[in-house]
Amino acid sequence: MSKTKEYIHKLPISFKNIRLIRLNLPQKEQFVSGIGVRNSREALIVEWTDANDVKGYGECSCRPDPYYSAEFIDGAIALVNQFIVPFLKAEQSFGDLLKLLDKIRGWNFSKAAVEMAALQVIEKNTGHSPFELLENTPLQKVPVGISLGLYTDLNHIKKVVKNALETGYRRLKFKISPNVQTDFFEDINPLLFKADTYVGFDANGSFGDADFEVFNYFANSYQTMIEQPFAPARFDLLLKAKQENPSVFICYDEEIKSLGDVIKLHHLGVLDEVNLKVGRVGGVMKSIEIIQYCAKHNIPCWIGGMFETGIGRILNLRMASYLPNARAHDLSPSDRYFLEDIIAPNVEMENGFVCMESVKNCQVQLNLLEKYTIEQKTIASTC
Template sequence: MFNGFLQRTAEFQALELRIVDLPQRSSFQSGIGRRNSRQALLVGWHGANGLIGYGECSCRPDPYYSAEFLDAAALLIERFVAPKLRDGLSYEELLALLGRIRGWPFTRAAVEFAFHDYLWQRDGESLFDQYAGPRVRQVPVGISLGLQDSPQTLERTIHEAQSDGYRRLKFKVDPDFRQADFAACRHLLTNDRVYFDANGTLSPDDLPLLEFLTSFGNPVEQPFPPHQIEWIERAQGQLPQLRICLDEEVKGLPTLATAHRLHYLDELNLKPGRVGGLAESLRILEYCRQHRIPVWVGGMFETGIGRSFNLHLAALMPDAYAHDLSPSSRY
């Protein structure tokens, strides 16, 4: 699949870790919590002739989206990854080294991104170039919008997103979602593709809310916690029209294949960090293409470093309606 690219080797002198904190222009509220800034762990692969490849660990500073969080990610790299790196390491050897670590996909991905970026700068070729599938020159984008505290702020948020030209508006929801407020603004959304993302905060007991969300005609993203995937079958037994877009549930190709075999997903939000890196993302993309699973790139409020990888990955998905690739003007 990668045409020998994984046999390429990289010079190595040092691995640099740096946590940055980018203030946001406005806070963002989801079922996970409130975010006022973007903290990110940046990984620098120092090689020959002053060349540095950069990667980003896009997990949160807390363990509420996944088990990973920034401080622990940095510690894992310092103790279990950096000491094993050496000059002349091949891409394939790096993936094998990282593959020994159970879990920690965001952390493993950050090191792979840095290694890959170093090769890309040095050789002028990337793993994206090896992918045989179709691609696009312009990537359609949508935006993820946080929980709103009043009909007025919701209406203003909708107008702002529409004026910016986003192809899809995705709204965060939780069990306390203000359904009446949203119903009052529904007339504003007649020409928009509307999605909802629960970040795993709902249960089958939230059937009235799920019925409202499905009335917009699109899959509901990650309605249930990732360790409760069987709730999908239970909810669909009562609400057959419920379609599912998985996010947190899919941590790699094996979990995707299992969910697909069990008919637990209709669409996939693909986040390169969440599935363990670029090589795994491309394998997942190929699986989705072969099995006709709609797929698009999701975001974790990445810095420009992480977003650049997401953008190149999104360019390999010509059938995607929109990706969560909002601009850096949020910071």
């Protein structure tokens, strides 16, 4: 453990209570992916209050169902209630908190939310954070892309693509599945090839052994990133894809839950790119370890999103600012998805970039937090 990391672990954090806040934010429009259909964003917010009533907020960005990962919101609430809060002390170090979280196997989104909330309190009180472990100077402007859902209407997808290109996104990432209408892409190709915008695809693990005809269409026609084409742990299908299409460029998402997963895929020779989601790997400290490994081994890495509210979005942008070589991150502005976000000022984009200075002083708006709360519970310290 380096001296700097040791210092971060020793930072103090007191604990008074945690409030678990379940939100439901209306979306501007329906979003369809290989996982399913969503009309609103249901999220769990962790509010950590210390002995001096300083508050920090973390977002548990798992879904309400176990269809992206095994984790889901009701389970996350139970986990924090039963296996985290009862073991928190009135006074502890950040390292003590990490040991408590590391003892729990899995449930990375839940652990990340608690860690994030605690880190906000620590940074407010001490001015220090784990981001000090990252050596490069953070970007002032972060390039961002847009994730586009599955569409069943050609005119609609053309309209969406034109709007995204005119808005200036640095990357367009299309959701795909074995049932996607490939002829739609033949129609929109003229729009894509004329634009100075990187194009990628994301299958959310929806392709199986019987779906290689559609997979090969995207692999051969575009020579670009295909994100998580197969279900996690279907290494046999990854090998088959690489054998049939040696140049196929696969980005991993659901497959990566830890640094160990990155190292394994790298050593097996199938790791082309990493979509790093802070919540999915267990939080800020775990993300920093992965970023450092990818930098050391020249593995492309960018920050993905889970349609977070502004709370999670700001943290993701901050992490993204330390990745200077990434083409773009899945971190659209607040008004891309929600009728109303719960922070102010909103995350805004200009010409495909988010200015980090503009989000430096974003604050949670308690009136909006309460407006969209559908369930809440406060759990006090017992120590």
